[in-house]
Amino acid sequence: MALWSLKGKKILIVDDFAEMRTTLRDMLASYGANDISMASNGEDAVDTICHHDFDIILCDYNLGDGKDGQQVLEEVKIRGELPYSTVFIMVTAESTSFMVMGALEHQPDDYLSKPFTKSVVQSRIKKLLDKKGSLKKLAHALDQNNNSVAIKLCDEEINNSPRYRNEFQKLKSELLIKEQKYDEAKKLCKEVSTERNLAWAKFNLGKIQYLQHEYNDAKKLFKEVIKDSPNYISAYDWLAKTQKQLDEVEEAQATIEMAIEKSSKSVERQRYLGDIADQNRDYETAERARKKTLRMGKNSILRQARDYTKLADVLVINGDPKEALRMADKLNYEFKTAPEAKLSAAVTKSNIYTAMGNESQSQLAVQEAKKIFSKSQCQLDEDSAMNLTKALLAHGDIETANKVVTQLVANNHDNQELLEQVSNLYEKSGVEQNINEIRKEITAINNNGVKLLETGKIDESIELFEQALESGPNNQVININCAQAYLMMVISNGIDNDLLEKIRTCLDKTQGNDKLQTRYMKLNSAYWQIINNLAAKKT
Amino acid sequence: MNSNNIELSTIMSSAIHDMKNSLGIILNTIDTLSENNSLSSNNTGSLDLLRQEGKKLNNNFIQLLSLYRIKNQQYHANIDNHNLYDCLEEIALENECILTQYNLDLTIACDEELNWFFDRALILGILNTILNNACRYACKHITLSANISETYLVISIMDDGKGYPEEMLSNDVAQQRDIDFHNGNTGLGLYFASVVAQLHQNKNKAGHVEISNAGIEGGGKFTIFLP
Numbered sequence: 001m002a003l004w005s006l007k008g009k010k011i012l013i014v015d016d017f018a019e020m021r022t023t024l025r026d027m028l029a030s031y032g033a034n035d036i037s038m039a040s041n042g043e044d045a046v047d048t049i050c051h052h053d054f055d056i057i058l059c060d061y062n063l064g065d066g067k068d069g070q071q072v073l074e075e076v077k078i079r080g081e082l083p084y085s086t087v088f089i090m091v092t093a094e095s096t097s098f099m100v101m102g103a104l105e106h107q108p109d110d111y112l113s114k115p116f117t118k119s120v121v122q123s124r125i126k127k128l129l130d131k132k133g134s135l136k137k138l139a140h141a142l143d144q145n146n147n148s149v150a151i152k153l154c155d156e157e158i159n160n161s162p163r164y165r166n167e168f169q170k171l172k173s174e175l176l177i178k179e180q181k182y183d184e185a186k187k188l189c190k191e192v193s194t195e196r197n198l199a200w201a202k203f204n205l206g207k208i209q210y211l212q213h214e215y216n217d218a219k220k221l222f223k224e225v226i227k228d229s230p231n232y233i234s235a236y237d238w239l240a241k242t243q244k245q246l247d248e249v250e251e252a253q254a255t256i257e258m259a260i261e262k263s264s265k266s267v268e269r270q271r272y273l274g275d276i277a278d279q280n281r282d283y284e285t286a287e288r289a290r291k292k293t294l295r296m297g298k299n300s301i302l303r304q305a306r307d308y309t310k311l312a313d314v315l316v317i318n319g320d321p322k323e324a325l326r327m328a329d330k331l332n333y334e335f336k337t338a339p340e341a342k343l344s345a346a347v348t349k350s351n352i353y354t355a356m357g358n359e360s361q362s363q364l365a366v367q368e369a370k371k372i373f374s375k376s377q378c379q380l381d382e383d384s385a386m387n388l389t390k391a392l393l394a395h396g397d398i399e400t401a402n403k404v405v406t407q408l409v410a411n412n413h414d415n416q417e418l419l420e421q422v423s424n425l426y427e428k429s430g431v432e433q434n435i436n437e438i439r440k441e442i443t444a445i446n447n448n449g450v451k452l453l454e455t456g457k458i459d460e461s462i463e464l465f466e467q468a469l470e471s472g473p474n475n476q477v478i479n480i481n482c483a484q485a486y487l488m489m490v491i492s493n494g495i496d497n498d499l500l501e502k503i504r505t506c507l508d509k510t511q512g513n514d515k516l517q518t519r520y521m522k523l524n525s526a527y528w529q530i531i532n533n534l535a536a537k538k539t
Numbered sequence: 540m541n542s543n544n545i546e547l548s549t550i551m552s553s554a555i556h557d558m559k560n561s562l563g564i565i566l567n568t569i570d571t572l573s574e575n576n577s578l579s580s581n582n583t584g585s586l587d588l589l590r591q592e593g594k595k596l597n598n599n600f601i602q603l604l605s606l607y608r609i610k611n612q613q614y615h616a617n618i619d620n621h622n623l624y625d626c627l628e629e630i631a632l633e634n635e636c637i638l639t640q641y642n643l644d645l646t647i648a649c650d651e652e653l654n655w656f657f658d659r660a661l662i663l664g665i666l667n668t669i670l671n672n673a674c675r676y677a678c679k680h681i682t683l684s685a686n687i688s689e690t691y692l693v694i695s696i697m698d699d700g701k702g703y704p705e706e707m708l709s710n711d712v713a714q715q716r717d718i719d720f721h722n723g724n725t726g727l728g729l730y731f732a733s734v735v736a737q738l739h740q741n742k743n744k745a746g747h748v749e750i751s752n753a754g755i756e757g758g759g760k761f762t763i764f765l766p
Contacts, residue, residue: 023567093560113660115563115597118570119632127625162652166620196656196741199618230615 004126005032010052012037014045014059014072015091024058027118042067043299050081056125058112061092067300071265074106079301084139087128105234131164146528147175147521166192173204179521182208199229206235210242218242233263240276249279257285267293267302274310286314305331305341306383309348316355324352339376340384343369347387354394366395373404379474380407382418389422393429401431406438410472413442442468446478453485458492461485476513479506483523495534503527552607559600566593587640591671594637598668602731605661609734616658616738623653623685623694630666631683637674638681648684655685655692657765661735662694668728669696669761676700680755690744692765702752702759732763741766 011033015021021038028036037052039045042063049057049072061069069090076082090108109128112121132139138157141150154172158165169192176185186208189201206221222239225232236259243252253276260269270293277286290311297303308331315324328349335341350365369388372378380388385408392401405422412418419435426433445468452461465482468475483506486499507524510516569590573583608614627647631638638645666683673681677698685694729750736746744766754760 019564026571093556111660114560115566117633117635119635120629123629123632162654163622166654166656198656231617 004122006056006125007032007034009033009055009129010035010037012039012045012048012052012054012057012059014039014042014057014063014069016040016060016062016064020060024121027121030118031122042069042072045072046075046300049076050079053083054086055129056087056089058089058091059108061090068265070106073108074266075300075302077106084142085132085136087125087132089124089128144528144531146525146532147179148525149528151175151179170200170204173201177204177207177211180211180517182212197228199225199232199235202228203232203235203238206238206242210238210245213245215242215245219246231262233259236262237269237272240272244276249276252276253280253282253285264292265296267297267300270296271304271307274314278310278314283314283317287311287318290314305335305338305344308334309344309387312348312352316352321352321356325349328352339372339378340380343372343378343380343388344384346372347384347391350391350395351387363395366391366397370397370400373400379411380404382408382412382415386421386425390425393425393431398431402434405433405435407472409435409438410442410468411474413439413446413472413475414477442472442475442478446481449478449481449485453481453488458485458489462489474509476510476516479509480516480519480523482506483510484519487523487526490530495530500527500530548607548611552604555600555604555607559597559604562593562597562600566590566597569593587636591637591640594633595671598664598671599727601664602668602727605664606731606734609738614738616661618656618658618739620654620656621659622651623655623692624649624651626659626663626666627683627685627694630663630670633667634670634674637671641674641677642679643674643677644680646680646682648682649686653685653687655687655765656741657692657739658735661738662763662765665728665732665735665763666694666696669732672728673698673700673759673761676759678758682755690742690766691746693762694765695760695762697754697758697760699755699758702754702757703750708750708752729761732761736763736765739765 006028011028013021013024013028013036015024015038018040021040025033025036025038037048037054039048043066045059045063046067059069059072063069063072067075069092073082073088073090082088087110088108089110089112091112091114093114109132110124112124135153135157138150138153141147141153151172154168154175157168158172161168169188173185173188176182176188186205189205189208192198193201202221203225206218206225209215209218209221219239219242222235222242225235226239229235236255240252240255240259243249243255253273256269256273256276260266260273263269270289274286274289274293277283277289290307293307294303294311297307308327312324312327312331315321315327328345331348332342332345335345346365346369350362350369353359353362353365369391373380373388385404389401389404389408392398392404408422409419419439422435423433426435445464449461449464449468452458452464462482462485465478465485468478469482472478483503486503486506490496490499490503503523504527507520507527510520513520569586573586573590605614624647627649631645631647670681670683673696677700680699682697683695684697685692687693729748732748736748739746746763746765748764749762751760751762752758
């Protein structure tokens with residue numbers, strides 16, 4: 001034990017009490033730690049973690065007014081700034097541990113409850129460092145989202161180390177779900193459940209049923225998890241999602257409200273409540289949820305422009321257009337450098353003025369939106385594009401509306417539902433539209449590209465895909481085809497760093513698309529194989 | 540329960556919570572004082588006593604708070620998979636000072652790869668209190684052991700002291716509704732242990748605790764069974 005030292009380990013201590021920071025620092029220093037950073041609030045902690053690599057993070061759960069320890073953990077994990085090799089220990093006062101220790105989706109490596117002795121802290125840290133040290137390969141695979149390799153490494157741990165078997169069975173089942181290997185995942189979850197009812201296994205079974213569209217089975221499973229473990233917050237989130245799929249929207253709202261009662265500090269959960277309350281026309285709840293979403297997302301990357309526009313929309317409905325205008329202005333100010341957000345702000349303003357009966361101001365706001373759109377060539381998401389089109393058509397600017405719609409269709413030529421909504425908008429305004437022609441054009445380019453690729457004319461196919469991406473850079477179908485063409489190019493002509501970067505960009509744009517997931521997985525793992533071979537050659 | 544009662548119990552629980560935090564600071568300060576070696580040798584004994592009593596107080600607070608939450612249905616056992624050797628080693632570390640002070644040997648009898656499912660915070664809380672008590676009654680030796688017997692995890696703490704008094708052994712611990720709290724910490728500790736054991740359930744089986752004088756050379760033996 002005497003030989004063990006924390007010398008050279010990069011350590012971060014997060015606590016709002018100076019006294020506690022000093023106590024912890026002195027404790028660790030007595031074990032040789034000489035590279036200790038400190039943060040006194042959640043915002044600083046997130047910032048520090050994003051800009052530096054740490055071996056060990058000791059973070060207090062209770063950090064005063066701002067973000068709490070759990071939010072810090074969630075944010076850095078979501079941002080991909082917490083490598084698997086870092087030891088993250090949540091320090092809790094006994095009373096809060098009851099809330100935190102429930103099964104949350106993002107778990108720290110360990111909890112340490114106050115008061116603790118020096119020797120206990122040392123023993124915990126030592127064990128965690130040893131564990132992470134023996135899992136370097138797995139850490140690498142997980143950090144690169146290389147799931148198939150990570151699954152193999154989990155198997156090794158499951159077979160060789162009884163100490164961590166349960167943990168790696170859980171991790172493996174999650175990775176199998178990500179890889180869409182549902183049957184295998186199901187088998188694993190059922191196997192571990194024979195001896196004992198395990199909340200995570202039942203929860204993952206529910207998730208699998210959901211992903212296979214067996215919503216009634218999923219609902220039953222999630223409800224059982226909640227009954228057995230009322231603190232299993234993710235089960236509420238998934239139950240609400242399931243109820244929404246079953247058109248039980250009121251039940252879904254009740255479920256998500258229960259989750260918020262248990263754990264109120266999640267920005268995403270508040271946003272979800274806002275969406276679902278909107279759908280239920282429960283505008284009072286919607287307003288409250290939107291306000292909380294904004295307040296909790298303050299200074300966080302989790303805040304979205306949509307949080308302002310949705311609040312403005314509901315404020316108009318609830319009869320407070322003045323406050324709605326204030327929100328649009330705040331959005332405009334806060335996202336100064338993002339043309340998409342400024343554009344949303346302008347469109348929202350135009351809607352508010354229309355609701356107030358102020359046509360001239362409304363017209364001005366639309367002009368502003370139009371200016372931003374033409375000048376900055378921004379790529380709008382579906383919601384913003386639809387809203388802008390609606391406003392433009394309402395003010396008779398068909399030419400710009402057509403431009404917006406051209407972009408929208410170029411980015412989503414295979415989204416039938418969306419295209420129908422656009423058609424309906426035009427129909428309502430009594431304006432002729434050329435949506436089908438744009439769609440046909442993109443489809444033709446895409447089909448030709450695929451044909452060329454099949455016959456081995458890689459260069460020519462890339463030319464076509466790139467041409468289509470010029471008008472619709474976010475088109476997921478084109479992006480995945482283009483990624484495949486680039487990959488074939490790399491395989492036939494050898495490594496080219498520019499091409500590898502292009503593949504990554506294309507793949508990133510298709511991530512999260514259900515229909516394309518299987519292809520994404522295949523191409524992504526081929527991509528990582530190339531990268532890993534490259535790395536192996538270098539060393 | 541009328542509103543006055545609810546208020547009172549809430550106030551009690553938050554007051555205990557506050558006291559516990561102060562105690563945490565006191566305990567840390569004691570550690571710093573003893574590390575600085577700034578005290579004359581005849582005072583270190585007093586410091587050890589302070590620390591020992593402080594720890595006891597802390598364990599009591601945790602038990603009270605946990606009982607309050609369990610009884611109010613605010614606590615749901617957080618069952619996860621844990622390594623027994625790590626847990627036993629940790630409570631041995633927690634009680635390092637008192638073991639040294641009473642000049643006691645501690646043996647851990649447990650397979651290093653033994654894992655089981657339980658609520659770590661609750662079970663460690665129990666074991667901590669029982670070990671702390673055992674230290675007061677033991678002559679020279681204490682043994683911590685854990686193994687699997689049929690479908691239960693069995694954790695025992697054995698000492699070589701004079702054992703539990705006859706009247707405690709004749710009572711079923713789980714039934715001690717009107718437990719003899721005149722026995723002080725031991726009584727509360729055992730009551731808490733049986734409540735926590737019962738929170739642990741699997742396949743229609745619940746946990747339970749047993750006390751006997753089957754410890755080392757007829758000393759006290761505490762055992763908790765977890766399904």
